[in-house]
Amino acid sequence: MGEKASIFRKYLPTALWIIGLVALYLILRVLFAPHASGISLNSKMILSRIREVSLFLGAIAAGMVLIEVYFYQIFFRRPSHTITTIIVRFIQGFLGFITLLLVIAFFDLTDLIRLPEGPLRSFILFPTSGFAALQKFLVTAKMGPAGQASLVAALLLFLVLGLLFFLIQRITEPRVSRVGLAYLLVISAFVGVLFLIIYPFLFEIKLAFSNASLGTQATKNASYGLQYGWQNLVTLFTGNVAKDAKFFEVLGRTVLWTVINVTFHVTGGMVLALLLHRPMKLQGFYRTLLVFPWAIPTTIAAMALRNEFDLRYGFFNIMLNNIHRFFAGLSTQVAPLSPVFSWLAANIGPVSWKQDPFWAFVSILISNIWLGIPFMAVIILGGLQSISHEYYEAAEMDGASKWQMFRNITLPLLRPVLTPAIILGVIWTFNKFDVIWLITQGGPQEKTDILVSSMYKAAFQFYRYGFTAMFALVIFFILLGFTIVYLRVTGGLKSATE
């Protein structure tokens, strides 16, 4: 009896979930069915995407499994005698060689290196061309539908490799490896990082020394050489970075952008955190409301703010217009102060946020400051809460003033939280241009571009690929220099890497 009841209780939540989901489905169906013709998403699209994505994931997983097994056998299996050693090492060497060829073929495919035509090229490309031939054979032999030939071929290949691994497994014996497991765990991520970061980085360096652009069809007809790198560098520092703007002008604006933003973020966050950090009613309520700018997706916030900077219908100009009219009214009504009010009325009024470079810059600053304060406030509040009360009690006993307490207790004890937050804030702000892009697109006349947005423009609006790559490297080294100085000053990374 008791047993039964507990089983019932155990599955109750699951059952409720299922009932809830079914109900949700029914409600959605009732809601959407009459309007289904107005919605472009359909089940066919969903299924095809799921298929595409699961094939992709499956391919990655299969590749990872192969790599793991390969290295597992290198680290943890030992051939038992001479003949097996020869066989095993031969198979492993052969597989490694094939992989190397594939990597070179990949480099060739993506134009990192260009193999000269000839026997060498066809030899290096033979794994890929062999695979293509296998596919073709499968199609002509009618062993599978044409659409899935590559899948079948891949499965066949997988099977062969599995057999090879099985063979190795049979003729070897286990052995102990101390760091083997660590490398096995790391290797998958290492391959991922190699493909995702190191390879593009190498590519970037190569591009920086090229004249690749739209005219050369990206890398297809590009030429490489030190002189192109030098040319790119010279253009960067003396010529136009995107269309009209000069490098140092944009660099200065970037520094200004970063400094103003981070200053406001930190002071604003500090003020809010200090206000919130006390026993008070409604604290949770305020906190929830205050993180709104952080919680709302940046893209939406930026697009919404963009509309608020509209000349006639945006919030800011409506407000400014109202203030203008208020002062204008006062200047006619309050006679003695009339000159003051008419001066105010003449100077406060709607601003052309989109045409005037200065006000455009102010508009992106306002937006980004609004977006960034909550994050700092939350980080600082966390820091404040970790400071023990005893310090303040002791200071109060000694008769310290509030300011002294802040200066001598709060600030020093906040440093472990504050310094990294500021550093990361600087780096993030330096690189953050989605707000700029969505609000002003760097305009008017590229007067609100920062380095990263200029780079983005140079690449994807003006298609100056070689130049952009050099630009990116320069930005990277600026940031790297900043980081190294920071790490020197604070002794930074030690705690994390030891």
Added chain:
Amino acid sequence: MKKRNALVRLYRWFFFRARGDSPFKRLLIHLLLIIACAISVYPVLRVVTISLRPNDTLLTTSLRIIPENATLDNYREVIFGAPEKNRKSDFFLWLWNSFSVVMVTSIISVALAAVSAYAFSRFRFKGRSAGLVFLFTTQMIPAGMLLLPLYIMLAKLRMINSSLGLIIAYSVSSVPLTIWMLKGYYDTIPVDLEEAALIDGASRMMTFTRIILPLSSPSLAIAFLFSFMGGWSEYLVARVVLQKNDLFTWPLGIWTYAQQFTVSWGKFAAASVLIAVPVMALFLYSSKWLISGLTLGSVKG
């Protein structure tokens, strides 16, 4: 005389109470906080306001929060399209595109990171500290820096205009960040647990799958959420990689609304509200853990 005394006492109590904050100060603090809340919430409310406006009064200088003749027409059009104008709604298509891309990115990065972060956290092997410094440096790489070589690479692989290309592009920033964060989490799990299991004869792999993974499942969820949030509202990379309308993620999609000022301002606002409400709810609900993830992972420095 007596009355004046009471007034003075009230005044004293109000401004200079000896213990704790005086009522005046508290009032001031509440006032400041209310102003700050208004500043942080008002722009969001404006979006709601605009989404409720009927189409003929989209362009108005009114600052009312609930507009006159409020209507849900914009929402209807965003969700169900406008059959009478023969216009289909792509809203769910965008959501589905975003969702599938970001979901796969998060799966890849958490799967790679969960395993390798364990090695970084528990083993001392050659190249470990170099690897960690490298992972940290990747956070300095400007967002758009690797975009150009990736773009060319994806173009050569014929992955431009495909969601797979976007998945690869998003993984670039997501994978190292997730490894770094999860390493921070694993560091907080005491080693004693594993040592005890090792003494009892468990293998290293078993301690990982039986002890560490179950213990860190909440942090895995947070890492997942983090990487999900990172890609969910990304605009700039998606804009480069995707050019076909039926592959658009929602930021690209609602940008097509936001660009046309007069025509679709209301629709843009309605779509924003529909997307932002669940995201913000999730964010506010999980913000505590998100913050702990940040402080453990990256801010640790």
